[in-house]
Amino acid sequence: MTQSLTFDGNSVSMTARRTAPTPRPGEAVIQPLRLGISRLDRDAASHGFEGVLGHEFVGVVQSIHGGDPGKLIGKRVVGAINTCCGECDLCARGMSVHCRRRTLLGLDGRDGCFSDTFTLPASNLVVVPNAVDNDHAVFAHVLASALQAARQLTIEGKPYITVLGDGPLGLLTVQIMAKLNASVRLIGKHSEKLGLCEKWGIKHRHLDDIGRRADQDVVVDCTGSPAGLVVASQLVRPRGKILLKTMYPHEAAPSLLTIVRNEIEIIGSSFGPISEAITLLTHREIDVVSLISRRVRFGDAESAWQAAASPGMLKVLMECRSDAAKAA
Numbered sequence: 001m002t003q004s005l006t007f008d009g010n011s012v013s014m015t016a017r018r019t020a021p022t023p024r025p026g027e028a029v030i031q032p033l034r035l036g037i038s039r040l041d042r043d044a045a046s047h048g049f050e051g052v053l054g055h056e057f058v059g060v061v062q063s064i065h066g067g068d069p070g071k072l073i074g075k076r077v078v079g080a081i082n083t084c085c086g087e088c089d090l091c092a093r094g095m096s097v098h099c100r101r102r103t104l105l106g107l108d109g110r111d112g113c114f115s116d117t118f119t120l121p122a123s124n125l126v127v128v129p130n131a132v133d134n135d136h137a138v139f140a141h142v143l144a145s146a147l148q149a150a151r152q153l154t155i156e157g158k159p160y161i162t163v164l165g166d167g168p169l170g171l172l173t174v175q176i177m178a179k180l181n182a183s184v185r186l187i188g189k190h191s192e193k194l195g196l197c198e199k200w201g202i203k204h205r206h207l208d209d210i211g212r213r214a215d216q217d218v219v220v221d222c223t224g225s226p227a228g229l230v231v232a233s234q235l236v237r238p239r240g241k242i243l244l245k246t247m248y249p250h251e252a253a254p255s256l257l258t259i260v261r262n263e264i265e266i267i268g269s270s271f272g273p274i275s276e277a278i279t280l281l282t283h284r285e286i287d288v289v290s291l292i293s294r295r296v297r298f299g300d301a302e303s304a305w306q307a308a309a310s311p312g313m314l315k316v317l318m319e320c321r322s323d324a325a326k327a328a
Helices: 039-046 140-151 168-177 191-200 226-235 257-261 274-282 298-308
Strands: 002-007 012-017 027-037 056-064 076-079 103-105 118-121 125-127 160-164 183-188 203-206 216-221 236-244 265-268 292-297 315-319
Touching (some): 012 298, 027 076, 140 274, 168 216, 226 236
Parallel strands (some): 183 203, 216 236
Antiparallel strands (some): 027 056, 027 118, 027 315
């Protein structure tokens, strides 16, 4: 019997299936060790996704349909959540992350990882080194997303960069941006979360305390709210850049008058390089452990889901197996 945390269109609950998910050719069957609950998971349940939830995981590869040329069976892994067809025009042009028939683990068109076992193409997987424990590795996906923002910027001189949003994505993004040759600050709403920036030596301000003088070279919106783009457009200078890291329905977008008049460049920024995130975690250059708010057993996933929605929470982790059971 396989237990999964699912959304049926009305409510989130633990459900049981008699059979494990069936892998397609080239797909791995993965048993999770550690799972993280993300705002993206909650947004997916609010915007039409139905099925098994979850996309942040560390797991062990149990089997691979069609053989194991990469010798992944028994290895601890994380993975990219995009799956591609390999046949469309975008895949042919090397843009498989934007495949026209792509699915996203636990977010769009594909059951997620909040289950006793789940499947993902073996080509998506990255082996986790022994030096990286499960608590660090489970942050690989959100850290990769933060890295993508930095990759999309060309830093010249010493630009002023503001990161909006004090959730895990914003707190990881500001740590990465602070390592660039830039003047970086985080703007948020929760004093206890902003306190982490004090610990890291990173500038920070409460949203209610900032001026909106349109003087920032780059604003990175990690708020997950339509209000984030409104604030970003008030902070960024004419011909500056706004990186959008969060998604919301297009009808919720604010007026574009300021953006048009000030010729502001808006850049969409999505998922990033999982392997680079693992490398960064190996070197312990980014603090992720301070973002862990609560740990629960996977059997208590329903209560964990509710807890993750609390305003003061950063990251709720679910433990599926003891570290003693992890593969070498």
